[in-house]
Amino acid sequence: MNALLPLEDSAATEPDDTDVIIRAENVGKIYCRDLKTSLWYGLKDSVGDLVPGGRRPLDVNGEPILRRGEFWANRGVSFELRRGESLGLIGHNGAGKTTLLKMLNGLMRPDTGRIEMRGRVGALIALGAGFNPILTGRENIFINGSVLGLSRKEIEEKFDDIVEFSELDEFIDTPVRNYSSGMQVRLGFAVASALSPQILLLDEVLAVGDMHFRAKCFNRLSELRDSGVSFILVTHQLMDLSRYATRCLYLDHGQVKADADVTTAITRYLSEGPARKPTAAAEDDGEPGTGGIRISDVRFELEDHLAIDLQLTSQLAADQEIELGMTLTDESPDFMQFVVADDEAGHPLVAPAGGVSTLRVRLPGIFPQRAPWSLSVSISSRGASELFHKRGDLVIPQRPRPGHFGRAAGAVRVEQVLEPSPVRTQARPSR
């Protein structure tokens, strides 16, 4: 672990290098698909570290030779992050984002290359680590704080702030077991964000909690960002990227495909289709689809209502009756889902054979609470027996002008699947 502990915040002030707070050079990590084999390799490697000449064999390039069942979860990842910069990691599931984050957090050692970090590293990854449900919130603040590396004195100094932020004042001497899951997250976030790190690692932590507290979390994060904390965040919420990242690494199959500004990287990410062969263990939603019909372009129009134009490209030999699935989410747990199979005249939606067509979808006046939203769209055969294509995480930057949406500004929560009736669609084959 020592190899990865952050270097002491060096007092040295060489003009060149002090700005670099993270340097990763040719970082690689090898995983093994099968757990038992993996543990066996782990045992062998540990022993090999001790025995002279026991290290795993290298190929001519000095890289480890993969053994049976192994694959690269990260390979040749190099980047530098300077003070004031924040980095977003994007990529399909199994692209190696979380693995990279874990290495940056010092939880695992890279198999190749090296990582240097300067400054205190905080991680909003495991909220409430070490919580014991039988003990009170007060006791758990001290435990969680210690686990995250705060000294007793630091925790005592920050205790009131933590309690105030978590809004758990009257429950602070109640066992954590009696907290709702939202309250536990609040306490965990309050402790973790009291860490005053210089580098903050985030991995999709903000998907929980009620809306009021989430807003508070975002504010706290914005304060941290404005005070010069560097973020490294893994997220599928592309709108969080533009908010907290100044740069983006787009990872694919463990390798850096793009290291660019946020917009460029996202564009690359969205333009390259789903990962065809997911490599890592987690591969649940790597944008599946057989590809017979693809959503080749998506445009939004924000006039008196939200209209979405979907351009479909069919490679099928025959006209295909299709079904459209859409999910619209904002940063709260609320979401809207539509399934549409008929146009407004009641005719089935059809993607014409071997051609390009456009579908215009008008969304009804009930929306998740706050813009921006992310949208995922899927095209499948009517009856959903075959999924042709799915695009996730399209971003709609702002909500349509208010006024047309009646009570949408109130606390409307939409959580169930809506019937397609309020949706008007039009199939317009372009010839």
Add this chain to the structure above:
Amino acid sequence: MGRLGQFMIDMWADLLASRELAWRLTVRDFSAMYRQSYAGYVWAFLPPLFASATFLLLRSGGVISVGDTGIPYPAFIFIGTLLWQVFVDALNNPARAMQTSMDMLVKVNFPREALVLSAVEMSLIGLAMRLVILVPVLAWYRFPLNASMALFPVGALGLVLLGTVMGLFLGTIGMLYQDVQRAIGIITTFWMFLTPVIAPGVRHGAIGVIMRLNPVTPILATTRDWLTGQPPEFLGGFFIVMGLTVVGLVAALMMYRLFLPRIVERLGM
């Protein structure tokens, strides 16, 4: 110097750095253990009490026969089972600390040595609590105060250390393969009968050989002899085992530090 030297220095530094966290974890586990219990600390005393009662009954019924113990048999067996309990606690605590902290290990970067320190602290607290009941037992049987009693803490600490070292080895491998945990549970019961816990050491036969090779034998017997003012029968063995234990402690810590991160990263990937 080189890699090994640096490794040892880092290990030592992490051990020192983890003291505060270790104590925090110890307080957590200790409070949690007794928070939901009325009888509370009494539970620490009950196992040796009941074990003693069991064997007293067996002996009075003629089921077992025990040779000359030198001291009243109830005291012999009570002290024996109590010390055995101290050893078993020390044996189990490292594995327990690792298993219950799995979630933390996978997700948070903290000095791993804190778990070892916390396990030792838990064992020591357990020992201290058991001493509380030992005093009235000694008084009841009117054991005279004698100089060798001053050596008792040395023996008791040796017992904790021996258990911790074995527990560290087994616990680390137990993270890899759960079979280890199950085996320990079964073996400790059997092991007790191969240790002079409920009867004095056997000198002859296969059991005699096993008992003499059993590393717990000299430590436990010597500690009891010191406490009760008997001439220590296994004093030579005591020093040999203690020497090996100290070497073993360093080796166990090194193995823990080397293996645990690898195991955890593979379990939590």
